[in-house]
Amino acid sequence: MLYTRRDVGRIALATGFASEFGPELMGAAKPNSKVKGVQIGVITYSYRSMTDQSAEATLKYIVDSGIDATELMGTVADDWARKKGKWDSSPAAAAEAAAGGGAGGRGGRGAGFPGGQGGRGPAPSYAPVAGMKTGFGNGQPAGQWNGQACPAGRAGAAGGPGGPGGPGAPRAQAAGGARGTGGGAIPGAGGRGAQTPEQKAAADAERKWRLGLSMDIFKELRKLYNDAGVSIFAVNAMRMDTDEDLDYTFTVAKTLGADMCTLELPAGPDAAATLKRLGDAALKHKMFTTYHTHQQGSMTVIDEALAVSKGNMSGVDLGHFMAATNPGGTPLDFLNKYHDRIKNVHLKDRTTVAHCALNLPWGYGETPIKEILQTISKNNWHFPATIELEYNVPEGSDAVKETAKCVDFCRKALA
Numbered sequence: 001m002l003y004t005r006r007d008v009g010r011i012a013l014a015t016g017f018a019s020e021f022g023p024e025l026m027g028a029a030k031p032n033s034k035v036k037g038v039q040i041g042v043i044t045y046s047y048r049s050m051t052d053q054s055a056e057a058t059l060k061y062i063v064d065s066g067i068d069a070t071e072l073m074g075t076v077a078d079d080w081a082r083k084k085g086k087w088d089s090s091p092a093a094a095a096e097a098a099a100g101g102g103a104g105g106r107g108g109r110g111a112g113f114p115g116g117q118g119g120r121g122p123a124p125s126y127a128p129v130a131g132m133k134t135g136f137g138n139g140q141p142a143g144q145w146n147g148q149a150c151p152a153g154r155a156g157a158a159g160g161p162g163g164p165g166g167p168g169a170p171r172a173q174a175a176g177g178a179r180g181t182g183g184g185a186i187p188g189a190g191g192r193g194a195q196t197p198e199q200k201a202a203a204d205a206e207r208k209w210r211l212g213l214s215m216d217i218f219k220e221l222r223k224l225y226n227d228a229g230v231s232i233f234a235v236n237a238m239r240m241d242t243d244e245d246l247d248y249t250f251t252v253a254k255t256l257g258a259d260m261c262t263l264e265l266p267a268g269p270d271a272a273a274t275l276k277r278l279g280d281a282a283l284k285h286k287m288f289t290t291y292h293t294h295q296q297g298s299m300t301v302i303d304e305a306l307a308v309s310k311g312n313m314s315g316v317d318l319g320h321f322m323a324a325t326n327p328g329g330t331p332l333d334f335l336n337k338y339h340d341r342i343k344n345v346h347l348k349d350r351t352t353v354a355h356c357a358l359n360l361p362w363g364y365g366e367t368p369i370k371e372i373l374q375t376i377s378k379n380n381w382h383f384p385a386t387i388e389l390e391y392n393v394p395e396g397s398d399a400v401k402e403t404a405k406c407v408d409f410c411r412k413a414l415a
Contacts, residue, residue, distance in 0.1 A: 030229025031068040033407060036377040036414040039384040040407055041069040041233060043346065044076055046389035047399045055080040055221060059228055065403040068229050071262060071344065071386055074237025077221065077252065084217040087209060142354040150356035207241075211248055218255040225257075232256045233384055234290065234315075234344060238263040240278065250285040258287075260343050262315050265291040265305065272308055279309025290315035290343045295357075297321040299328040299337065306341050314338055317388065319348030322367045323357040331372055339381050346388040347372065347406075359391045361402070362409045370413035377414055385410065 033040040047053075047061045055076050062070050082088060143150055195203065225232055235253040238261055239245040253261050261282065266274045282289040290313045291305055297320055305312040316338075318331040335342070349365035351358045362369060373385060387406045389399055 033067045041384040041386040042067045043071040044073045071234040145355045215255045222256045234260045236262045246281045260288040260290045262290045275305045276308040279311035282311035288313045294320045295324045297324045313343040315344040317346035319350045323350040373413045
């Protein structure tokens with residue numbers, strides 16, 4: 001279906017960026033990234049290196065990548081709500097500024113990962129090996145990748161990925177201490193230390209403002225995305241300070257069209273209670289809480305979450321699974337075991353700990369992305385395969401172009 005001039009005008013008037021967005025959509029077909037029954041999506045974190053992080057610009061990035069479904073970072077909805085809800089002109093905003101942002105920071109997804117963080121950097125020098133098999137056991141010696149030695153600390157050494165205390169090791173992440181996904185309207189669950197009286201006052205003012213927002217603001221954002229051909233299937237955010245905050249988080253996500261809220265998998269002594277609370281809160285809203293995994297991924301890492309509440313689901317990152325210290329199986333093993341409790345999978349191309357735990361352009365690492373996509377298609381499993389761009393963006397390119405390359409990789413894999 002093509003946009004009419006009236007459609008473009010309506011979008012342009014609603015968003016206030018006709019000169020940037022409208023002309024490029026004039027007569028352009030809506031994106032379609034469902035291939036052989038597999039919904040290819042993208043988490044908007046993939047575009048974090050782009051200069052403009054507004055909801056409008058992010059939509060343009062998604063469309064230009066050729067994608068029609070997204071997992072929306074909380075920061076995107078948050079920025080939209082701040083503009084539409086006039087947060088920046090409110091007394092609470094002044095209080096927040098005076099308190100140094102105590103009302104909730106606009107955090108990203110935390111520290112980067114070996115082999116790239118999705119920012120700009122030199123083009124990777126790790127080239128594919130002719131006839132190389134993807135996945136585990138490709139015959140390459142440990143401590144190197146494609147003939148190049150691992151950087152110091154990247155082959156299971158202490159402090160390196162897979163080593164004690166390194167990013168490859170399972171993380172005892174405190175419940176509620178996930179990487180932040182934004183303050184304000186749909187802030188993340190990031191923990192924070194003791195607040196000063198000024199910070200507490202600012203937080204209380206922000207919370208009062210947030211809970212008073214009209215859902216019409218988020219209906220407008222959903223319409224903006226849907227009119228451009230993009231659906232929002234998940235929102236990566238979780239506010240859990242009170243039950244009222246939880247209700248608000250799920251209500252906003254549902255208003256945006258999502259059927260799940262996503263966050264990092266909690267760990268630590270209070271994890272079971274937190275997992276039950278979040279899963280049951282999702283059930284109350286007829287939604288799901290879906291947990292993203294990093295290198296703590298294994299064949300059993302999601303078991304506790306699934307056991308304590310039917311509202312909990314897996315959002316396994318199959319790239320990070322490859323770089324896990326002791327995964328106990330392959331990404332395909334995980335899919336076959338948990339497919340009925342998976343709501344979302346993240347894709348990236350990583351190497352194993354033995355092979356430097358690198359994060360590489362697709363086709364250069366060990367993650368069996370092609371086989372993963374084909375398995376989802378063959379079994380008619382109805383969960384999105386979500387691109388999470390996390391390798392360094394080469395000079396002369398940008399996150400949109402690189403994400404489009406990942407989409408092309410998926411299309412060829414499923415051809």
